[in-house]
Amino acid sequence: GQQLNQSPQSMFIQEGEDVSMNCTSSSIFNTWLWYKQDPGEGPVLLIALYKAGELTSNGRLTAQFGITRKDSFLNISASIPSDVGIYFCAGSDSNYQLIWGAGTKLIIKP
Amino acid sequence: NAGVTQTPKFQVLKTGQSMTLQCAQDMNHNSMYWYRQDPGMGLRLIYYSASEGTTDKGEVPNGYNVSRLNKREFSLRLESAAPSQTSVYFCASSRSLGEQYFGPGTRLTVT
Numbered sequence: 001g002q003q004l005n006q007s008p009q010s011m012f013i014q015e016g017e018d019v020s021m022n023c024t025s026s027s028i029f030n031t032w033l034w035y036k037q038d039p040g041e042g043p044v045l046l047i048a049l050y051k052a053g054e055l056t057s058n059g060r061l062t063a064q065f066g067i068t069r070k071d072s073f074l075n076i077s078a079s080i081p082s083d084v085g086i087y088f089c090a091g092s093d094s095n096y097q098l099i100w101g102a103g104t105k106l107i108i109k110p
Numbered sequence: 111n112a113g114v115t116q117t118p119k120f121q122v123l124k125t126g127q128s129m130t131l132q133c134a135q136d137m138n139h140n141s142m143y144w145y146r147q148d149p150g151m152g153l154r155l156i157y158y159s160a161s162e163g164t165t166d167k168g169e170v171p172n173g174y175n176v177s178r179l180n181k182r183e184f185s186l187r188l189e190s191a192a193p194s195q196t197s198v199y200f201c202a203s204s205r206s207l208g209e210q211y212f213g214p215g216t217r218l219t220v221t
Contacts, residue, residue, distance in 0.1 A: 011177030031208040042114075042200050043153070050208075088152060092208045097168065098153040 006089050012109045013083070019076040021104040023089035029034030031092040032065050032072035033104075037103075038085045045072070046087075093105050113138055114213035116201050122219045123191040131186040131216050133201030139211075141204045142184035143168075144176060146197040147215075155202065159184055191220045 006023045014021055023032070032051055035043035046056050049065035049072060056063055060077045073089075076083055084106050090098040113134045123129055135142065140161045145153040145168075151206060155168030173195060175187045175193040184203075196219050202210040 035207060040215075042202075042214050045211065048209050090210075097155055097158065098208075099116055099209060100154075102152045 004089060004091060004099055004101040006104055006105060009102070010105040010107060012107050013079050014109045015080060015091070017079050018075065019079050019083070019106065021087060021089075022071060022073045023101045024071040025091055025093075025099070026070070027093065028069040029091035029093055030069075032063070033090045033092070033098065034061075034072070034074050035088045035090065036085050037088065043088060060065050079106075081108055114201055114203055114211055116199075116213040116216050118216060119214070120217045122221065123188075124221055125192060127191050128187065128189050129191065129200075130188075131199055131201075131218075132183070133213060134183045134201040135178060135183065136182065137199075137203060137205070137211065138181070139205050140181070140204070142178065143202040143204075144174070144184070144186045145200045145202065146170065146195075147200060148197050156186065156199075180215035186188075193220045195221045 004023050025105050034046045035049050037043045041092050047056050047063040050070050061074040063076045064073045086103040086105050088103050089101040092098050118130045135162050143158040144156040154170050156174050157176040159165045162181045165176050177185045199216045201213045204210045
């Protein structure tokens with residue numbers, strides 16, 4: 001079946017650093033979504049992208065829908081402690097199912 | 111506006127017991143979903159309901175049944191629980207294709 005490759009698997013960040021993560025697919029998607037999950041909670045939708053080339057921001061978060069429709073990127077600028085958590089990408093084609101990445105875990109450097 | 115609610119929050123079952131996980135949404139969404147999430151892994155779709163009156167299998171449906179009771183409610187039933195079903199279960203809903211909104215999860219342990 002379809003799979004998403006999400007990288008990196010984990011990142012150690014210091015407060016104030018910029019963060020980048022990405023997802024690639026073997027198939028074309030019509031929609032890319034980025035979610036954040038805090039421990040013990042359900043995933044929360046951060047950004048939704050609907051058009052190839054689209055660049056969308058939500059505060060310090062910026063995500064892009066790749067031109068090939070097979071990838072997407074999420075950037076976090078000037079990270080703060082509450083940014084720690086797991087970030088998931090998900091892609092949707094023409095049916096009701098989302099294909100999920102395995103997640104990128106953001107950890108604060110001690 | 112509570113969004114997506116799930117009950118119970120925690121449950122411990124013995125092997126072979128049955129139980130039903132409840133999910134309700136107040137966003138007037140057409141589609142609802144059940145996922146499981148195992149430690150260190152992403153989400154895997156168990157069943158979904160594209161609209162009231164329809165249900166379809168997802169990636170990992172074995173050992174589960176679902177009921178779309180009405181537009182608001184979508185339940186997941188484990189008829190005979192097995193240790194391999196120890197997981198965190200999330201319900202989600204969406205108005206249309208794409209954006210799904212999640213509940214807080216049910217943490218299930220089967221001993």
